[in-house]
Structures are given as C-alpha cells and as structure tokens.
Amino acid sequence: MNTLRNSHISSVAKSHSSSRARIALTIGDPAGIGTEIILKSLATRHLDGALEPNLDASLDRTLARNLRGLEATFTIFGDRRYLQETYNLLINHSNLPLADPEYLEIVDICTEGDIALGIGNRASGAASFAYLDAAITATLAGDFDAIVTAPISKSAWKQAGHHYAGQTELLAERSQVDDFGMLFVGKSPHTDWVLRTLLATVHIPLQEVTQRLTPELIEQKLELLRRSLWRDFGIANPRIAIAGINPHSGEQGQLGREELEWLQPAIERYRQQHPNVQLSNPIPPDTMWLNPAKAWHDRDRTDLGYDAYLAMYHDQGLIPVKLLAFDRAVNTTIGLPFVRTSPDHGTAFDIAGKGIADPASTIEAIALAVELANIRKLAS
Numbered sequence: 001m002n003t004l005r006n007s008h009i010s011s012v013a014k015s016h017s018s019s020r021a022r023i024a025l026t027i028g029d030p031a032g033i034g035t036e037i038i039l040k041s042l043a044t045r046h047l048d049g050a051l052e053p054n055l056d057a058s059l060d061r062t063l064a065r066n067l068r069g070l071e072a073t074f075t076i077f078g079d080r081r082y083l084q085e086t087y088n089l090l091i092n093h094s095n096l097p098l099a100d101p102e103y104l105e106i107v108d109i110c111t112e113g114d115i116a117l118g119i120g121n122r123a124s125g126a127a128s129f130a131y132l133d134a135a136i137t138a139t140l141a142g143d144f145d146a147i148v149t150a151p152i153s154k155s156a157w158k159q160a161g162h163h164y165a166g167q168t169e170l171l172a173e174r175s176q177v178d179d180f181g182m183l184f185v186g187k188s189p190h191t192d193w194v195l196r197t198l199l200a201t202v203h204i205p206l207q208e209v210t211q212r213l214t215p216e217l218i219e220q221k222l223e224l225l226r227r228s229l230w231r232d233f234g235i236a237n238p239r240i241a242i243a244g245i246n247p248h249s250g251e252q253g254q255l256g257r258e259e260l261e262w263l264q265p266a267i268e269r270y271r272q273q274h275p276n277v278q279l280s281n282p283i284p285p286d287t288m289w290l291n292p293a294k295a296w297h298d299r300d301r302t303d304l305g306y307d308a309y310l311a312m313y314h315d316q317g318l319i320p321v322k323l324l325a326f327d328r329a330v331n332t333t334i335g336l337p338f339v340r341t342s343p344d345h346g347t348a349f350d351i352a353g354k355g356i357a358d359p360a361s362t363i364e365a366i367a368l369a370v371e372l373a374n375i376r377k378l379a380s
C-alpha cells in the first residue's frame, strides 16, 4: 500500500504561474540511478551557465543545458526518503553538483518493502509504478503540462504484478488512447540537426515482429508521426525515411517478401493520401543510418538527413540512436493528451549509488518537455 504524504497536489501545482510549463518528474525505480539523475539535472538550474573552472572538461557536454533559463516549474513524484538518501550518499563524491531535496517541490509517495541500490525487486517495481501512476492522475486532472519519467525496470514491474510492457503502455492506457508511439529525438551537438526515430513495433519478442507488422500498422504510425512532426516540431511537409524489414529490403523478394507484398503498396497508398509528405521506399536497414550519421557529424551534410525515420522494430531503430546519441536522445511518447519525455537509457543498476551517472539525456528530456509543453500552451 502506498501513501501520498502530500495530498495537495492540485494546490501545489496551481499555485505556480500558469504561464510557465508545469513539469512533473518521476524518480523511476529507486534501486536505479533515477534519484541521482533527477538531482543532478535540477542542480543545473542553480548554475549560471558558467562552468566551475575545476570541473573536468568532459563534463562540459553534460552541463551544456542550463535548465535555469527554462520557463517551467518542476514537481517531483517519488519518495522523499530515497531522494534524501541519494543526496546524503553522493554529496561528497558525485562527479556533478546535486540539487538539495530540501528545496525541491516533492509529492512524497511512500511505499512499503525493502529496496537496495542496484537490485530491482518487487518493492522497487511497486514504488516506481506508484510514482508514475500518481503523476498521471495529477496530469490528467490538469495539474501538469508534461511528465518526465526517470527509468523503471520492466521486470520489477512484473514482479510487483504490473503487466505493462513499459511506462509508455501505462501512460496510454490511463490516457485512454490506442494510437500512440515511441519517438526518440536527439539534437546533434555538432550540427544542430535533429534525429527523430519512431519505432513501428516496440517491446515484443523478435519472433513476433513480422506478425505484428502490417500495412495498417505502418499507415497508422506514419499518420501519428506526420501529426507529431506538424504539431510538436512545426514541420508541415516532412521527409520520412522508412526502413525495410529484411536484409537488403528483401532483394526483390529473394530475401523476404514483406517489402514487395505489402510495405511498398502501403507506402504508395499513404503517398496518394498525403502528397505533402515525402516518403522513401523501404531502405535497406544496414545502410539506412549512414546518411543520418553524416548529418549528425558534418555541418555540410545535414541536407542528407530526413525529418524522421520509421524503424520496424526496437533494436533496428535504437542501436543507431544510442550509438550516435546515447548521452542526449530523448524518448517521447506521441499521441498522448499531454507531453511525456524520458531519457533514452534504463535504470543502470550496475552504477547506482556510485555518483557517476550521466544526467545529460535527462536534462535533454526535461528541456524537450518544457519546449513541447510551451508549444502546446501557445497553440491552445
């Protein structure tokens, strides 16, 4: 059973100026790095954009974003005890500054059970579920404009009896939407070009991928992506690259027939319906990411990049995203009635409590949530 120590979420949130984006932050699995990356991210608000001279130069990248300049308020959903324990444990040996929980707005959610750093279990799964569930309730009630989630462990959720593939599915179910998607967004620090990758299928076993991929699913994902590119990123006439399924995109049917039999026809149909959207034909997956890698690294080659990429399955899309942008890509759920972002990594149980977790992707997730929430506020 969990207890909401602060039951005045509404009054807390509503006391903030309505012109500022109201961001709910969940701490994720308390056995992982969630509390650390949240405290490190919020500490960047206390910097003036200038780096301390004695900080390691490799940290420049991490601190590149100064959240202080953002028009937003932040409320953490999680157990205050775990935030305080992380602060006490790491304050003297963290590689980056930490925000002091005493000065943070926290909706204190206390759950039962023993939780040890580095080991996800039933209690940590129940806790991370309770934090997200409470944040969703408050957001659906209109108290927040966006939720930024720290990572949870899917197996810990399962041990706690929560049979969702991930946070995305809970967010969608609670929001009563069927049409949603997992879009990874990363802005290149070299060229400012933005890599956007939507996964057509997500957390399913590889052997189920070809059964789940259908022309209807592809057309649904393309439409979801088109709407998000327009609504969230202001791109009216997008160029979208579509990955093939089989090696060499099937090699004219010799290495698989999905491309010939239904993927290419589905692309043709979508083109007819949306002449303003430029779609590629199915691109052989092994070479699909060469041009985005050039656009990511070389300022003179950004024209090679598409506005978005549709990957057919989880690792086809996320291996290139994480190779290029593990430190800054943001997982965004599109199709929800509110903004949701998350870092691109997991709970990192192996480094929990060591003070070395990189908050860069979380900082980007917070910054993107504020940006998208403010865009929606302006549009409404």
Ligand SMILES: NC(=O)C1=CN([C@@H]2O[C@H](COP(=O)(O)OP(=O)(O)OC[C@H]3O[C@@H](n4cnc5c(N)ncnc54)[C@H](O)[C@@H]3O)[C@@H](O)[C@H]2O)C=CC1
Residues within 6 Å of the ligand: 033, 037, 150, 151, 152, 153, 154, 155, 156, 167, 331, 342, 343, 344, 345, 346, 347, 348, 349, 350, 351, 356, 357, 358, 359
């Ligand atoms: N958004 C979410 O909630 C996500 C949750 N997960 C969950 O996380 C758990 C662990 O998954 P893994 O596959 O091990 O992926 P992981 O991302 O947690 O860890 C992979 C490797 O990257 C390192 N790493 C991850 N984040 C880091 C950071 N911020 N700074 C420095 N190093 C970092 C870890 O130490 C580890 O060596 C699983 O239970 C999975 O369900 C995984 C991905 C996303």
Ligand SMILES: NCC(=O)COP(=O)(O)O
Residues within 6 Å of the ligand: 152, 165, 166, 167, 168, 169, 331, 342
């Ligand atoms: N690999 C991405 C991932 O696991 C994100 O899951 P979630 O945001 O749905 O929890």
